[in-house]
Amino acid sequence: MMNLKRSFALLASVFILNSAVAQQQRMVDFVGGARSIMTNNQLLVRDSLADTSTVKRNTGGYALIDLGVNIRPNSTTEILGTFRIRNNYGGFWGAGVTVDVRELWLKGIIGNIVRYQVGDLNLKQTPFTFYNHHADRFDSLPSIFSLQNDIVRYEHFYSNNTWRSQGANVNFGFSFSRGLEEINFNAYTTRLKASNFSTIPDRLFSGATVNVVQSNHFEINYNLATVFDVKGTATATNNFHNTVNTFNTSYGATIGAFDWKISGEAGESNYAYSEAPDTADLIDYFIYVKGEINWKAKHLSINGGYLNVGPDFRSIGAQSKDVNYSALTNYYERYTNSQSLRPYSLYDLLNNDAIYNTEISTETAHIDASVNNVMPYGIATFNRVGGFVGLNYSHPNGFYITATHFKLNEIRGQGTTSLKDFTSTELNACVEVNKFLNLKNTIKVQGGSTYMTSVRIGNISLEDVDLKTTKHQVGAEVEVSKGLDLLFGIVSLSSKGNEFIAERNIYTVADYFNKVEYKLNQSFTAYGIRYRFDSKIYICGLFQHTKYADGFHTNVDYAVDQFSLIYNMTF
Amino acid sequence: MKKYFFLVFITLSLTACRKEKDTYEGVSIQELYSDFLLLDNFKVDKDSVDFANGENATFSAKFNKPVNWTITITGQTSKARKIITGQSKTIDISNGKWNGSTTDFPMFTKEHCVALLKIENVVDSFTVSTNIKTLKVNPGFVIADFENGFNPAWTKFVQSGANMDFNIKSDSLCPQGAKYLKMAGTVNWDYLIGLIDFPATAYGTAKTFPLNTNPDNVYFNCLIYGVPNTNESIILFQFKEDEDGNGTYNNATTDDQYDYQITVNWSGWKLISIKYSDLVSLSNGQPTTPHGNSIHNPNKLAKISMLHLANPSNGFASSKLDYIIFTDAPLEP
Known part of the structure; x- marks a missing residue:
């Protein structure tokens, strides 16, 4: 309660400060958002014996406000502090109320040349150095699923493939009148882990990019991303480092009716512990090349490329996963009479922020082969070589289509000299029917499919792998009157076949292969009605039904029904 | 620009065939x-x-x-x-x-x-x-293993409750040697059931225990037995330092006291180990600031008090204690 009182006192002071200065110059702004979610849930367990141990129904929810105070004490400095006040429904008289600092940063310009930011940072570099790939995310998700998925992304600061970090970032550049257009420098350093003064040293993540722009057509960058332990910050002496050096470049031109562009990135990595065995000292390289041709008149672009990421290429900034498959779901966490852990489902993947990471990890993140076995760490997935093609069609009358196809294989076998072949084919489309029919109210239909295969013909049949994963999503959004939308969507995921999942030690070296077999069918259906007060405020009622079925009965089948009422605003 | 394409072509040619057909990662x-x-x-x-x-x-x-x-x-x-x-x-x-x-x-x-x-x-x-x-020898300074009975220089206080038992036993439950301390009783007006003070002077003429000066290199260990189907005991160890070297611990003014409170919520024997630097000062179970220099000085430790406590409203509580020993690393018994 004391913290709560202090926070209110602080906020009151800031309001007074704002009022005082408002007459002269607007130096303090308030930004943020507010949200309220109420849910009513029911679990259905399809066990051979009725599950009498699990409480099947529950209601819950919370209300929260994120109040950001944006202060500009002078023309070159800006400060943002965001406080979060959250109250779980059922908490009253202060019980269940939490007050946190959600965000804090300071940025400015030194000498009109160097821009800096300290505190919380949203950082990314290139897809092979520091990048949040969201590799298991469903692309082109129907609008109805975006409502809660956007909340997960907001909660974990996922925006434009960035990772949330704490540290400092500086950048500056020079312009030239001939030869080169400009050279830009960007550097950052963040702390991944704080020392416990004995076994864990301070672990920092630093990086830099030098961007040389020759013209609008050609530019080249040097990128460095390095994670390292600071010697002497702990009594333990087994220090870690992972250094990635890359060059990326792009060249573009217009020839006739076509804009074409070729881009690529190549580099090497070094991943080692100072006292680890030699086998754990991993050095490797990667090459990525992509060509694109854009036929503007026909609203069509095609692309193709080549990818070669070595089996020992390690870049923890690019190979950390947003989904933590080892995390507890915190939502019907246990079920059945034996109170076994509930396996996560499509509901958790799309809606449950408990299984998502905010920070990157220095160990190889667990993957779920049933969701994505082809490129579980995005295009930075190690041990992949092959090519890809893609197509984008975007008609001004509201018809969009994207298609990609990857054909990859392993470079080094996993537990056998036989190599796996991978394919991934994805097709997404969206039709804005109102634009075709020249209607005022929005009518949008979305759909997409992904088909992934992993195949290995082993030296003996025991080594064979044959895994197929299929994802489908369909949805619609109909504006029945101004601001009032009807929403519908269904997503399905099925995985059939077998795979050997590598268990990797702390040095990311495989020391065991777990044989897994899948016969999973999952679906997630949602219906909703939403009223948009304006572009930043809406209220929505949603009914969602999740179904999880395991044909091998390794896990007991279940379904979850959820009704939720969501009020969301940003300001 | 031709050079650019040539470079890309050469690079792709060199790497396209990268396949390690004769090796594999991990176990077969x-x-x-x-x-x-x-x-x-x-x-x-x-x-x-x-x-x-x-x-x-x-x-x-x-x-x-x-x-x-x-x-x-x-x-x-x-x-x-x-x-x-x-x-x-x-x-x-x-x-x-x-x-x-x-x-x-x-x-x-x-x-x-x-x-x-x-x-x-x-x-x-x-x-x-x-x-x-x-037998394996555990290097360290033994405060009490109860093998030789009560040291007359220890101070024992036991409340006058019901079914009180604060005595050394020798039976098949003994985890180390042949004897251990049993602590049991019902005291319905106070948390304290009984206590024992272990002053440094009980082990020789020195006013403090012979421990390392570095609190990161000193571990306090003991074995505690939780009695099945009995109310929770609380065992509180108090570590009283003599900061000014006057031979007396004075909590009210100049000396530090650190505490380690253990709620016995398990059945059977369990090893308890804690680094001296991890000890905190407690007041009614809540962290507080010690009255001395607030620096962990194991070499100035003058007295250890062991209090057997229980919630008076719960009734009878019982637990057992053995092999109290300081070591320079967590005890591996």
Whole structure:
């Protein structure tokens, strides 16, 4: 309660400060958002014996406000502090109320040349150095699923493939009148882990990019991303480092009716512990090349490329996963009479922020082969070589289509000299029917499919792998009157076949292969009605039904029904 | 620009064929999922082990594939158990060494021991036996193992409640040596059931315990027994430092007191270990600031008080205590 009182006192002071200065110059702004979610849930367990141990129904929810105070004490400095006040429904008289600092940063310009930011940072570099790939995310998700998925992304600061970090970032550049257009420098350093003064040293993540722009057509960058332990910050002496050096470049031109562009990135990595065995000292390289041709008149672009990421290429900034498959779901966490852990489902993947990471990890993140076995760490997935093609069609009358196809294989076998072949084919489309029919109210239909295969013909049949994963999503959004939308969507995921999942030690070296077999069918259906007060405020009622079925009965089948009422605003 | 394309072409040509067809990562799947075979029998390198003089017993075996294995060594007289686990193709000195320590109490005595090797997903198990010639020695400063009864320089206070028992016992429950302290009773007006003060002067003429000056290198350890189906006991250790060296601990003004409160919510014997620098000062169970220099000085420790507490509204509470010892690393009994 004391913290709560202090926070209110602080906020009151800031309001007074704002009022005082408002007459002269607007130096303090308030930004943020507010949200309220109420849910009513029911679990259905399809066990051979009725599950009498699990409480099947529950209601819950919370209300929260994120109040950001944006202060500009002078023309070159800006400060943002965001406080979060959250109250779980059922908490009253202060019980269940939490007050946190959600965000804090300071940025400015030194000498009109160097821009800096300290505190919380949203950082990314290139897809092979520091990048949040969201590799298991469903692309082109129907609008109805975006409502809660956007909340997960907001909660974990996922925006434009960035990772949330704490540290400092500086950048500056020079312009030239001939030869080169400009050279830009960007550097950052963040702390991944704080020392416990004995076994864990301070672990920092630093990086830099030098961007040389020759013209609008050609530019080249040097990128460095390095994670390292600071010697002497702990009594333990087994220090870690992972250094990635890359060059990326792009060249573009217009020839006739076509804009074409070729881009690529190549580099090497070094991943080692100072006292680890030699086998754990991993050095490797990667090459990525992509060509694109854009036929503007026909609203069509095609692309193709080549990818070669070595089996020992390690870049923890690019190979950390947003989904933590080892995390507890915190939502019907246990079920059945034996109170076994509930396996996560499509509901958790799309809606449950408990299984998502905010920070990157220095160990190889667990993957779920049933969701994505082809490129579980995005295009930075190690041990992949092959090519890809893609197509984008975007008609001004509201018809969009994207298609990609990857054909990859392993470079080094996993537990056998036989190599796996991978394919991934994805097709997404969206039709804005109102634009075709020249209607005022929005009518949008979305759909997409992904088909992934992993195949290995082993030296003996025991080594064979044959895994197929299929994802489908369909949805619609109909504006029945101004601001009032009807929403519908269904997503399905099925995985059939077998795979050997590598268990990797702390040095990311495989020391065991777990044989897994899948016969999973999952679906997630949602219906909703939403009223948009304006572009930043809406209220929505949603009914969602999740179904999880395991044909091998390794896990007991279940379904979850959820009704939720969501009020969301940003300001 | 031609050079640019040429460079890309050369790079692709050099790397496109990268495939490591003759090597693979990790253990062989063929081997991993083949039938289990014991290639070298399960053995122990000594018939009789002199742990007191630093000897170890080393177990060995070799399998045709990596397996999850467990060796359970059981004392045939004491029923003490030591459990060693691993995942490997071989058991050898790197992963199969036993220094005479115990996993499940009581601690081993000089006795005949049988080691049982079990492999995950394998029906057969394998046994070898050895004898303990001398017991493992735990270097450190023993505050109390109760083997010689109560030290007359200790101070004991026991409330006058019902069914009070604050005495040294000798029975089959003893985890170390032959004796331990039993603490039990009903005190329905106070948390305190009984206490014992262990002053440094009880161990010689020095005013403080002979401990290292670095609090990161001093560990406090003891064995505590939770009595099944009995109300929770709380055992509170108070570590009283004599900051000014006047021979007297003075909580009210100049001296530090650090505390370690243990809620006994388990059944059976359990090893408790804590680094001296991790001790905090408590007031009614809540962290507070000590009254001295607020620096952990184990070399200035003048007295340890052990209080056996219980919620008075709960009724009868009971627990047992043995082998209170300071070591320079967590005790491996």
